[in-house]
Amino acid sequence: MATADEADQVTVVDFWANGFGMRARIALRELGVAFRYVEEDLRVRERSELVRRMNPVHRSVPILIHDGRPVCGSINILEYVDEVWGNKASRPSLLPHDPLQRAHARFWADFVDQKVFSTQTKFLKSKGDEKAAAKAELLEQLKRLEEVLGDKTFFAGDEFGFLDAVLIPFSSMFYGYQQHGGFDLDVECPGLMRWVRRCKERESVKDVLPDEDEMYELHKKWYGIE
Amino acid sequence: MATADEADQVTVVDFWANGFGMRARIALRELGVAFRYVEEDLRVRERSELVRRMNPVHRSVPILIHDGRPVCGSINILEYVDEVWGNKASRPSLLPHDPLQRAHARFWADFVDQKVFSTQTKFLKSKGDEKAAAKAELLEQLKRLEEVLGDKTFFAGDEFGFLDAVLIPFSSMFYGYQQHGGFDLDVECPGLMRWVRRCKERESVKDVLPDEDEMYELHKKWYGIE
Numbered sequence: 001m002a003t004a005d006e007a008d009q010v011t012v013v014d015f016w017a018n019g020f021g022m023r024a025r026i027a028l029r030e031l032g033v034a035f036r037y038v039e040e041d042l043r044v045r046e047r048s049e050l051v052r053r054m055n056p057v058h059r060s061v062p063i064l065i066h067d068g069r070p071v072c073g074s075i076n077i078l079e080y081v082d083e084v085w086g087n088k089a090s091r092p093s094l095l096p097h098d099p100l101q102r103a104h105a106r107f108w109a110d111f112v113d114q115k116v117f118s119t120q121t122k123f124l125k126s127k128g129d130e131k132a133a134a135k136a137e138l139l140e141q142l143k144r145l146e147e148v149l150g151d152k153t154f155f156a157g158d159e160f161g162f163l164d165a166v167l168i169p170f171s172s173m174f175y176g177y178q179q180h181g182g183f184d185l186d187v188e189c190p191g192l193m194r195w196v197r198r199c200k201e202r203e204s205v206k207d208v209l210p211d212e213d214e215m216y217e218l219h220k221k222w223y224g225i226e
Numbered sequence: 227m228a229t230a231d232e233a234d235q236v237t238v239v240d241f242w243a244n245g246f247g248m249r250a251r252i253a254l255r256e257l258g259v260a261f262r263y264v265e266e267d268l269r270v271r272e273r274s275e276l277v278r279r280m281n282p283v284h285r286s287v288p289i290l291i292h293d294g295r296p297v298c299g300s301i302n303i304l305e306y307v308d309e310v311w312g313n314k315a316s317r318p319s320l321l322p323h324d325p326l327q328r329a330h331a332r333f334w335a336d337f338v339d340q341k342v343f344s345t346q347t348k349f350l351k352s353k354g355d356e357k358a359a360a361k362a363e364l365l366e367q368l369k370r371l372e373e374v375l376g377d378k379t380f381f382a383g384d385e386f387g388f389l390d391a392v393l394i395p396f397s398s399m400f401y402g403y404q405q406h407g408g409f410d411l412d413v414e415c416p417g418l419m420r421w422v423r424r425c426k427e428r429e430s431v432k433d434v435l436p437d438e439d440e441m442y443e444l445h446k447k448w449y450g451i452e
Contacts, residue, residue: 057337057370071329073336083325099309103297110299111283144283 010035011065013051015042017218020074021062022169022208027078027094029204030160031085043218075109078162094162105156108148109166116141116170124180124223135181139188146192153198164199171196172209176216180225236261237291239277241268243444246300247288248395248434253304253320255430256386257311269444301335304388320388331382334374335392342367342396350406350449361407365414372418379424390425397422398435402442406451 012028012035014021028035040051040061047059054063054070064071064080071080078094086093095102119141123134145167149155155163174185174196186193199205219225238254238261240247254261266277266287273285280289280296290297290306297306304320312319321328345367349360371393375381381389400411400422412419425431445451 057333066326069326071326072333076329076332076336079332080325080329083328099306100292100295100297102309103302103306106302106305107283107298110302 008036009067011038012036013038013040013054013063013065014061015040016210017172017215018042018061019169019172022172023074023165024062024064024077024081025208026168026204027081027165029207030094030165030202031081031091033081033085033091075106075113075166078165082162092159092161094165096156096161101156105161105163108145108155108163111141112145112166112170116145120170120173120177121223123177124219124225135183138177138181139183142185142189142192146189149191149195151191154195160199160202160204164195168196168199168205169209171199172212172215173219175212176219179216234262235293237264238262239264239266239280239289239291240287241266242436243398243441244268244287245395245398248398249300249391250288250290250303250307251434252394252430253307253391255433256320256391256428257307257317259307259311259317301332301339301392304391308388318385318387320391322382322387327382331387331389334371334381334389337367338371338392338396342371346396346399346403347449349403350445350451361409364403364407365409368411368415368418372415375417375421377417380421386425386428386430390421394422394425394431395435397425398438398441399445401438402445405442 010028010033012021012024014025014037016039025035025037038050040048042061051059051061051063054065055061055072058072060072062072062074062077064077066080066084071077082094085091086095095105116138119134119138123131123138126134152158154160155167174193177183178185200209236254236259238247238250240251240263242265251261251263264276266274268287277285277287277289280291281287281298284298286298288298288300288303290303292306292310297303308320311317312321321331342364345360345364349357349364352360378384380386381393400419403409404411426435
């Protein structure tokens with residue numbers, strides 16, 4: 001597992017409520033890679049010197065810094081973490097071994113990033129008919145992911161992996177979805193909610209996911225929700 | 227190289243002018259993987275039965291079909307092609323071997339997809355001040371990519387690879403950019419244009435990139451450019 005000086009070599013720069021960054025922190029914990037955590041407060045307008053230097057192109061977090069060199073973007077970080085530490089020294093891997101299953105995991109990760117995230121934003125930002133449409137779309141997307149999960153324990157089968165790490169941070173907004181949309185996800189997506197509870201039993205997930213109330217309060221401020 | 231029945235097992239569904247799909251076709255040619263090509267005419271509103279069946283979520287192309295099973299999304303396809311055929315049977319690989327260099331290639335591929343593509347769309351769609359701003363942004367992004375290339379022959383060094391396959395299809399719109407923006411890319415980005423010419427010497431690229439006039443004519447129709 002983690003070697004003594006690993007935490008001196010690996011740093012994650014992130015914001016506690018950043019669903020993208022949670023992926024990286026969960027993945028490192030799953031693989032038993034020790035790391036130092038540096039908080040970047042996204043509520044402040046200016047980015048820190050560290051973020052501006054390590055990610056000059058986007059000035060965004062998460063950033064994984066390994067031996068002084070940055071890897072930016074959450075999916076990119078998961079791929080990197082898996083390539084460097086996955087399936088080595090009795091550690092598990094994040095992505096499955098079969099290329100077709102890997103492609104399947106990446107396809108649905110992209111669906112989460114391109115579809116679910118933008119629908120979440122629309123849902124939280126809008127009002128009236130637009131909000132109703134976004135709510136229906138969001139539920140449809142979550143149900144689709146529930147179908148992809150099927151009756152498996154985790155998305156790739158028996159072991160927690162890549163797509164679990166990609167999606168589980170979104171569950172920290174599920175309380176907010178329910179408050180904002182007036183629905184019950186245990187009724188709408190019972191299978192997906194059982195998966196959420198299974199994930200939350202893991203130390204890696206428990207240690208990283210923030211309080212759901214605080215998440216919703218923050219998003220209410222961000223999106224001007226009354 | 228290609229085995230006798232490979233072309234029976236590998237199909238690419240794509241549209242001739244689809245810059246994303248060109249990536250997959252170039253990558254397969256680079257690795258010497260024989261494939262059958264099925265044209266999906268994106269000028270027609272309805273998607274074919276094949277596309278609806280193979281990519282029910284997005285109904286988009288490119289789709290790589292391998293032994294009857296689909297892989298969707300151009301970056302996902304490149305990863306899959308590299309995992310299945312790269313670095314095997316004396317074939318080259320697309321991504322570098324070093325995890326940090328792989329992360330670098332994926333980072334800039336994402337930059338092309340998330341930044342350059344949306345800037346191109348803004349540039350072609352807009353008029354007046356908005357067009358001028360998008361033009362400046364597009365040139366800045368191309369110059370940034372030119373810096374990433376530096377004085378290397380290809381993006382990862384001496385060999386044509388992943389990021390070259392990701393970016394080179396965009397060059398089929400460079401003539402259109404120049405016509406639409408009234409600038410000369412040989413003046414603005416001479417290093418990048420030398421890279422374009424080096425890429426175009428390759429059979430894989432030459433066989434796939436469409437005529438630049440036809441590309442611009444099509445985009446003029448799509449974006450209502452007079």
